[in-house]
Amino acid sequence: MASMREIKRRRSSVQSTQQITKAMKLVSTVKFQKLQKARTRAENSKAYFECMYATVTSMLAKAGNIEHPYLQKSDSKKVGIVVVTSNRGLAGGYNSNIVKLITGSGIEKENIRLYTVGHKGAEALERKGYEIVEDFSDVIEEPSYSDAQAISKRLLTDFAAGEIGEIYVAYTFFKNTVSHIPTLTKLLPVDTAAIAEEEKEGESSVDKLTLMNFEPEEEVAVGLLVPKYMTSILYGAFVEAVASENGARMQAMDSATSNAEDMINDLSLKYNRARQGSITQELTEIIAGAEAIS
Numbered sequence: 507m508a509s510m511r512e513i514k515r516r517r518s519s520v521q522s523t524q525q526i527t528k529a530m531k532l533v534s535t536v537k538f539q540k541l542q543k544a545r546t547r548a549e550n551s552k553a554y555f556e557c558m559y560a561t562v563t564s565m566l567a568k569a570g571n572i573e574h575p576y577l578q579k580s581d582s583k584k585v586g587i588v589v590v591t592s593n594r595g596l597a598g599g600y601n602s603n604i605v606k607l608i609t610g611s612g613i614e615k616e617n618i619r620l621y622t623v624g625h626k627g628a629e630a631l632e633r634k635g636y637e638i639v640e641d642f643s644d645v646i647e648e649p650s651y652s653d654a655q656a657i658s659k660r661l662l663t664d665f666a667a668g669e670i671g672e673i674y675v676a677y678t679f680f681k682n683t684v685s686h687i688p689t690l691t692k693l694l695p696v697d698t699a700a701i702a703e704e705e706k707e708g709e710s711s712v713d714k715l716t717l718m719n720f721e722p723e724e725e726v727a728v729g730l731l732v733p734k735y736m737t738s739i740l741y742g743a744f745v746e747a748v749a750s751e752n753g754a755r756m757q758a759m760d761s762a763t764s765n766a767e768d769m770i771n772d773l774s775l776k777y778n779r780a781r782q783g784s785i786t787q788e789l790t791e792i793i794a795g796a797e798a799i800s
Contacts, residue, residue, distance in 0.1 A: 510780045517773040524766035530596055530759040555742030562735040563696050574725050575666035576732040579695050586619050586639070586661055586670035587690075588740060590677035590747040591627030593643055598758035600678060600686065600751055601626040607676050607688040609634065619670055621657065623744070639664075649744035651737065658736040665694060673736075677743040678750035684757055686750040691743075693736060 589608060591601045604627050608618070619639045622628035624646050632638055640660065645653040664670050673694040679687040 510777060510784065513773055513777045513780060517770060517777060520766055520769045520773065524763060524770065527759050527762040527766060530755070530762075551742055551745055555738055558735060558738045562731060565731070574728045574732075576662065576728060577695065580665070580668045580671035582668050582671035583617050584619050584670045585613050585617055585672045585674065586621060586664060587613075588621045588623060588657065588661070588673075588675040588677075588743070589627045589631065590646065590675065590743055591622075591624030592747075592751045593625045593646060594755075595626060596758060597751055597755040598761075600754040601630065603688045604676055604678065605630045605634075607690055608636070611690060619664075621661065623657070623747075646744065646748065649741065649748060651741050654741035654744060655733075655737045658733055658740055661693075662733060662736060675740060675743050677747045678754075680746045680749040680753070683753045686754055691739070693739060694732075 587608065589604060591604050595601070601624070608620075608631060615634075615636060619637050620628070620631060621640055621642065622631070622638055623642045625641075625643045628638055628641050628643065642653070642657055645657070661670075661673050665673060672692065674690055674692050676688070676690045679689040681687055
């Protein structure tokens with residue numbers, strides 16, 4: 507059995523840790539309004555981004571054969587992935603789940619080129635030997651549409667130049683305050699054949715034969731449409747990720763504080779038992795000494 511001094515030292519250590527988790531929980535609670543705003547933004551924007559994705563992919567599926575760098579399949583085996591994590595820890599499995607998503611994606615490590623948004627994911631994946639093309643970690647502090655636009659421009663430039671053959675985004679989908687789902691979404695090239703096949707089932711015979719007409723020219727329209735599509739999806743991913751991060755951190759700190767409280771109660775009980783045992787032993791020795799003298 508541990509001595510009273512060891513138990514007291516251990517309890518003091520746990521109490522110090524609890525003060526940290528309580529402080530972090532308090533910060534998370536103060537930021538709850540920010541979480542609410544982020545959640546509202548995520549929920550309000552979700553329908554728009556889902557509609558944008560469905561609309562653009564549907565239009566491209568009906569557009570026929572358009573010669574444009576954004577729509578041509580590249581011979582490059584390189585895959586560009588935008589990895590969205592956080593700049594801070596103490597958020598439970600929020601960051602590690604995205605890292606696991608990348609390492610378990612089935613894509614060969616040597617073919618992956620990462621565009622990281624968040625220091626935690628960048629550092630973890632770099633240690634595992636993944637190539638970091640560019641880091642945009644400052645973006646995740648206060649994500650804006652213009653930030654997403656700049657990242658989209660870089661991705662499309664590399665895609666059009668043939669440096670990457672596919673573009674994905676890995677982020678955490680915000681389901682609710684306690685449920686966050688790591689998600690890997692393909693952005694380019696759009697699988698128009700599969701989408702067209704899916705849509706045929708719900709279309710009339712006239713719709714099936716109707717091609718999408720563009721005004722102005724098809725190439726010009728695609729050159730305007732695809733960057734807007736990319737930017738919108740990336741911005742939506744950033745908003746979802748921020749809401750998920752705040753929720754995960756508040757949940758993790760609440761759990762840590764509760765666990766620390768349980769440990770302190772257990773150690774206090776052990777300390778009191780050890781103290782009572784020590785007092786009992788001292789009394790026994792005093793009584794035995796008195797009897798010996800008498």
